[in-house]
Amino acid sequence: MEFLGLYNYWVFAILLMTGLYAVISRANLVKKLIGMSIFQSAVFLLYISMDKVEGGTAPIIQANAPDQLYSNPLPQVLILTAIVVGIATLSLGLAIVVRISEAYGTIEENEMREMDEE
Amino acid sequence: MMELLLDIASWFLLIIGGAFVFIGGVGALRMPDFYTRMHAASLTDTLGTILVLTGIILQAGLTLATIKLVAIMVFLLLTSPTAAYALANAARLSGLAPERELSNEKRP
Amino acid sequence: MITLFGVFLLTLLVITAFGIVRAQHLFVSVMLTGIFSLQMAAIFFILDAADVALTEAAVGAGVATVLMLSALALTENRERPTRPRWVPVIVVSATTLMVIYATFDKPLLGDPDAPVHQHVAPWYLENTPRLIDVPNVVTAILASFRGYDTLGELFVIFTAGIGVLFLMANPSKPGAVSLFAATEAEGLRHHLVPRVVGRLLVPFIVLFGLYVQFHGDYGPGGGFQAGALISAGVILYALVDGEGKALEAISPRFLRGMIAGGALLYVGVGIAGMLLGGNFLDYSVLAQDSIAGQHLGILLVEAGVGLTVTGTLLTVFHSFAARDQQER
Amino acid sequence: MYIAATTAILITMSLALARALLGPTVFDRVLAVNMFGTKTVLLLSVIAFLYGRPDFLDLALAYALINFIGVLAVLKFVQDYRVRHGATDIEH
Numbered sequence: 199m200e201f202l203g204l205y206n207y208w209v210f211a212i213l214l215m216t217g218l219y220a221v222i223s224r225a226n227l228v229k230k231l232i233g234m235s236i237f238q239s240a241v242f243l244l245y246i247s248m249d250k251v252e253g254g255t256a257p258i259i260q261a262n263a264p265d266q267l268y269s270n271p272l273p274q275v276l277i278l279t280a281i282v283v284g285i286a287t288l289s290l291g292l293a294i295v296v297r298i299s300e301a302y303g304t305i306e307e308n309e310m311r312e313m314d315e316e
Numbered sequence: 317m318m319e320l321l322l323d324i325a326s327w328f329l330l331i332i333g334g335a336f337v338f339i340g341g342v343g344a345l346r347m348p349d350f351y352t353r354m355h356a357a358s359l360t361d362t363l364g365t366i367l368v369l370t371g372i373i374l375q376a377g378l379t380l381a382t383i384k385l386v387a388i389m390v391f392l393l394l395t396s397p398t399a400a401y402a403l404a405n406a407a408r409l410s411g412l413a414p415e416r417e418l419s420n421e422k423r424p
Numbered sequence: 425m426i427t428l429f430g431v432f433l434l435t436l437l438v439i440t441a442f443g444i445v446r447a448q449h450l451f452v453s454v455m456l457t458g459i460f461s462l463q464m465a466a467i468f469f470i471l472d473a474a475d476v477a478l479t480e481a482a483v484g485a486g487v488a489t490v491l492m493l494s495a496l497a498l499t500e501n502r503e504r505p506t507r508p509r510w511v512p513v514i515v516v517s518a519t520t521l522m523v524i525y526a527t528f529d530k531p532l533l534g535d536p537d538a539p540v541h542q543h544v545a546p547w548y549l550e551n552t553p554r555l556i557d558v559p560n561v562v563t564a565i566l567a568s569f570r571g572y573d574t575l576g577e578l579f580v581i582f583t584a585g586i587g588v589l590f591l592m593a594n595p596s597k598p599g600a601v602s603l604f605a606a607t608e609a610e611g612l613r614h615h616l617v618p619r620v621v622g623r624l625l626v627p628f629i630v631l632f633g634l635y636v637q638f639h640g641d642y643g644p645g646g647g648f649q650a651g652a653l654i655s656a657g658v659i660l661y662a663l664v665d666g667e668g669k670a671l672e673a674i675s676p677r678f679l680r681g682m683i684a685g686g687a688l689l690y691v692g693v694g695i696a697g698m699l700l701g702g703n704f705l706d707y708s709v710l711a712q713d714s715i716a717g718q719h720l721g722i723l724l725v726e727a728g729v730g731l732t733v734t735g736t737l738l739t740v741f742h743s744f745a746a747r748d749q750q751e752r
Numbered sequence: 753m754y755i756a757a758t759t760a761i762l763i764t765m766s767l768a769l770a771r772a773l774l775g776p777t778v779f780d781r782v783l784a785v786n787m788f789g790t791k792t793v794l795l796l797s798v799i800a801f802l803y804g805r806p807d808f809l810d811l812a813l814a815y816a817l818i819n820f821i822g823v824l825a826v827l828k829f830v831q832d833y834r835v836r837h838g839a840t841d842i843e844h
Contacts, residue, residue, distance in 0.1 A: 202431055203532030206471075209434040211523035213441050215516045220445045223512035226503040228450050228495065232457060236441055239464055246473045251541060252534035255805060256474040257561040258643065259553060267536070269472035270545040271561040275570060278562065279577040281479045282648045282733055285488055286584035289740040292495040293591040296747070299499040306504050327753040334760030337791065341764030344771050344787060350779055353771070357787050368757055368794050372801055381806035385797065388809065388816045391625070392793060395820040398621040399786045402820075402827040405615060407779040410830050425755055426802070432762055436769055443773045455781045458822055459772055462785075462792045465811070469796055474808045477796075481814045485789065489822040493829050618824055629817050636810065643807055649814075656818045663824050 206247035213240035225307040227295045231288060238284050245273040326374035333367030336360045350407060351414045358400035365392050427533075430470045437463045451501045454492045461488065474644040475562045478636070482649045486656025487737055490663075494744040556718045558641040566646060567722040571705040574725070575690055578732055582687045585736035589680075592743035622664035629657030637730050641719075647726040651733025658734075659741055667745055676742065679735045686731030693724045754802040761795045782826050789819035 213236060220233025254267035257274070299305045302313055343356025369389045376382045440463060444456045461484025468477035531538035548565055556564045566574050637650030662670035694705040701709055707721025708714035765788060772784035796812040 202427060203534070204527050204530065205431050205434060206533050207527035207530055208524050209438055211520050211527065212438050214523065215520040216438075216441045216445055218519075219512055219516045222515075223506070223509050224445075224503070225506055226450070228492075228499065229445075229453065229503055232444060232453055232492075235457070236444065236460070239460070242464070242476075243467070246468050246471050246476060247533060248538070248540050249473060250471045250534045251536050254472055254534075254536075255803065256472045256644070256808065257549065258474070258807075259549075259559045259561060261559070268549055268561070270541055271548055271565055272545050273540070274473045274476050274562050275565045275573070277473075278476050278479050278566065278646075278648060279574060281476070281483055282652065283577050283580050283584075285483050285491070285652075286581040286736060286740075288488070289491050289737075289744075290584045290587045290591075292491060293588045293740075293743070296495055296498045296744070297591055305499050309504075330753045330757045334757040337764050337794065338760045340787070341767035344783065345767045350777055350783070353780065354783055357768075357783055361787065361790050365790065365794065368761075369797065371753075371757070372797055375801060376806060379806070381809055384806075384809040384813055388793060388797060388812050391628070391813070391816040392790065394621050394625065395816065396786075396790055398618055399820040399823040401617045402615070402823050403779060403782055403786065406782075406827040406830040407777070409827075409834055410779075412777060412779060426799075429758060429762060429799075432766075436766055439773070440769060449778070451778055452775070452781055455778070455785050456772060458785045459769060459788050462788050462815075465815075466792055466795055466799075469799060469808070469811060474811065478811050478814060481811055482818070485815055486818040486821045490825045493825050497829060497832060615827070618827070622824065625817060632813065632817055636814075644810055653814060653818065656821055660818070660821050660824070663821065663828055 206243065210240050210244045210247065213237075213243065216240075225309075227298065227305045227307065228292075231291045231295065234291070235284065235288055238280075242277045242280065245277045249273040322374050326371045329367050329371030329374065333364050333369075333371055336367060337364035340364060349414060350412060351404070354400060354404060358396065361396050361400075362393060365389065365396070426470060430467060433463055433467050433470070437467065448503050448505060449501065450496055450503055451493075454489065454496065457492065458484070458489050461485070475560070475646070475649075478644045478649045479652070482636075482652035482656065486659060487652055487741070490659055491741065491744060494741070498744065498747060555714075556722070557715050558719070558722065560641055560643065560645075562644075563640050563646050563722065563726070567725045568705075568707060568718055571694070571725065574729065575694070575705070578687060578690055578729055581736050582683060582732055585683050585732075585739055588740045588743055592747055619664045622660050626657050626661045629660065630654055633657060637726065638723075640726060641722065647729025647731075648733055650726075651730045652737065654730070654734050655737035655741070658738055662741070662745065667742070671742065671746075674738065676739070679739045679742070682731045682735030683739065686728040686733075686735065689728035689731065690725055693721055693728070697721070754798050758795065758798050758802065761791050761798065765791050765795070782823060786820070786823050789815060789822075793819070 217233045217237030217240060221230050224230060249270040251267050251269050254269045257268040257271040260266055295305055302310050304310060337360065340357050340360025344353050347353040347356050366389065369385055373382055373385050376385060440456055440460045444453050444460065447453045447456065461480060465477045465480040465484065468480055548561055548569060552561045552564045556568055558564050633650045633653035636645035636653055637647060640646035658670055658674060697706045697709055698704050708717045710717035710720050768784045768787040768791065772781045775781060793812045793815045797809060800806055800808045
């Protein structure tokens with residue numbers, strides 16, 4: 199069971215690189231944005247994995263249990279805001295893609311490059 | 317005595333509910349075409365939800381948690397069939413035909 | 425046992441991520457992204473982060489899918505098949521192995537002696553009851569101890585909203601085909617079941633959003649989650665009753681006012697603290713005693729966050745939904 | 753007993769995920785997403801009790817309220833797609 203203690207971090211590594219793969223190898227702009235959000239989720243997973251304390255619970259203090267252990271609240275604060283910022287930036291990215299699609303008639307990067315070269 | 321009866325009842329409901337949920341999953345995976353799969357998934361969704369949540373309610377007793385659980389149950393019972401309706405409608409609108417029925421009619 | 429559940433969910437998460445990247449059809453990718461978000465929320469919950477899980481739930485279930493779908497409706501929903509390229513595969517695999525190798529030095533999951541748990545976190549956990557006296561430490565840190573951070577994040581959201589308005593606000597060409605929201609300008613009005621149920625649920629969603637907003641000191645919740653939930657409720661209204669009705673209920677001008685007003689409220693609370701003789705964003709001076717001041721400050725700041733988030737998400741939704749597709 | 757129910761729900765989740773990945777039509781995937789959503793609500797409620805912190809049911813409540821918005825959006829997407837293109841190449 200000991201080795202499972204690092205499983206979260208391995209999943210973090212795989213997700214991070216899956217997202218990166220979608221960003222660098224796909225020509226489709228929407229796919230790139232989705233890849234970026236997977237990348238982002240991987241980072242969220244890393245931070246939230248670090249907040250866990252064995253035997254702890256969510257950091258909402260229970261007055262009737264003074265000896266209760268709590269998980270680390272700081273990563274939670276950072277990620278909580280980052281999730282909403284993530285959706286805001288994603289929508290900005292999607293808006294740019296929509297405008298590109300209106301200008302070029304395509305959302306494939308290589309087709310756009312061909313059109314620019316003409 | 318009452319405690320024990322409640323516990324037994326809630327365990328029973330939880331296990332039966334889990335079984336229904338699982339059957340629904342198998343149905344959604346194994347049924348031959350989209351509409352039958354949806355049938356399996358949406359029906360067991362409703363029953364499994366009722367059973368599992370009732371099982372937990374028996375454990376919770378009369379607290380704020382019970383009110384929240386009842387609210388969850390009511391909302392799920394409202395939204396889950398609505399979602400099934402919307403989905404079947406979307407599939408039908410886009411021209412997806414129930415497979416088996418058609419192939420039977422075509423067969424001489 | 426719960427660790428095993430977590431491992432199981434994480435494995436599903438990896439499979440889903442591969443599925444998202446592999447799918448040729450962007451619509452399929454978006455649907456799988458929905459599943460991805462559900463799994464993330466469950467994992468956050470298992471890892472004792474109730475606030476984060478609630479945020480992921482509020483954002484992922486309602487707003488994200490709808491935004492992606494409306495963007496797809498304005499572009500294309502099919503990806504051109506690309507040849508598999510080997511350089512990215514090799515680079516990515518090698519980096520994965522290196523990152524995994526690096527994790528062997530990390531403390532195990534849940535280790536209470538890990539360095540992260542030694543520095544500021546114990547101080548926050550110990551002093552929140554004394555200095556701020558709200559049970560939810562996450563809210564206390566978010567709104568009070570690290571108020572600057574949250575102010576920064578809020579302005580990122582503000583800026584993103586302004587950016588979308590700039591990009592999408594140009595008038596569409598005459599004769600263009602109206603789309604997504606504007607099919608017969610009706611929404612789903614002739615589908616009786618979704619309409620009735622949707623209308624029934626909208627007030628409950630908004631009510632629950634307000635509960636999350638104002639109960640955030642005591643349970644999981646706060647301005648970010650509430651903003652996402654309330655905008656999900658209004659988006660539901662727009663879906664079942666048509667774009668026009670939703671715009672009638674909350675006009676675009678009012679939404680823009682919400683975006684700016686929320687940010688101004690946040691900064692205003694900070695400046696009020698300065699005028700009353702404290703530091704910027706120091707709430708202790710806002711009322712007679714410092715704890716009451718903290719409570720008032722957190723309430724106002726969270727309200728500002730809620731206003732800006734709701735305004736931004738709804739503005740973005742309306743910009744996408746009301747946009748006409750240009751002739752190609 | 754919570755553990756038995758949790759296990760059943762988790763296995764069902766993986767079955768739903770399999771359906772989402774296999775397809776074959778787009779609607780199968782949407783069905784899987786919807787199933788996954790309902791199962792997540794159940795999972796979160798059961799785990800809240802397994803952890804002994806029933807005050808975290810707010811999360812399950814949030815999902816129960818807003819999870820079907822996605823499916824309604826799909827219905828609308830399909831309806832508009834049909835009006836716009838007259839075609840049905842949305843499946844496959």
